[in-house]
Amino acid sequence: MKKIWLDTHTFLWLTNELYASLLSKEAKSLFLKPQTDFYLSLASIWEMAIKVKIGKLNFPVSLREFISQQLPQNGIKILNIKLEHVIEVADLPLHHRDPFDRLIIAQALVENMQIVSVDEVFDDYGVQRLW
Template sequence: MKLLPDTHIFLWSLLEPTRLSKRVAAELENPLNELWLSPIVIWEVLILAERRRISLEPDAATWVRRVCQTVPFREAPLTHEVAIQSRAIDLVHQDPADRFLAATALVYDLTLVTADHRLLRSRRIAALANT
């Protein structure tokens, strides 16, 4: 399975793994699965750190770089097709980050890993719920 964690799942997997369901934790750790990462997740992590909603040491940018060097994620490029699909996708809300994550999952045929019920409602994207 090709997995795309959303921002919460990404952070929880690294900082608070007990917040992951057993199924999600097992799938993220399964070496047969491919882990993908959207630049939108990194962008949201940096915003959370700037707003002091999370603390990353020694600083957010260094922490992100270290994670990207050590965790075997494949980066999902933010392409024009992802941008087009972000506006076409059937989401009930307009959150740009969520729309880009859903569109990324759709364009690259990934399973979005999320606890966000708004994302889980979409019928067009494959999702793994953290429940």
């Protein structure tokens, strides 16, 4: 099984028909491969929770309900935040200051997983980015 990590925006675009057209052809094709396990970082859910609270992100249902529906519906597993992920953040250069992206980058490096993201700054960290 191939393990693929979804960046926050990739998860949001995948789960919302209005934004699905923003996904690249390669990203869309990944979701059709049966030998692939998809993961979402707990950091992404944390990021979404903050954005919901400050009014930058809205769902037709509560965040709790949205996540509870979308994860099983799309076959996505959660990757928890581990101590080694947080420690890795300290070793990352400061190419990017977004704390959620930095944690997601650290997780991808520690777990040696490819990440589906439009964010090219991930490339500066040596992350295996698909888009």
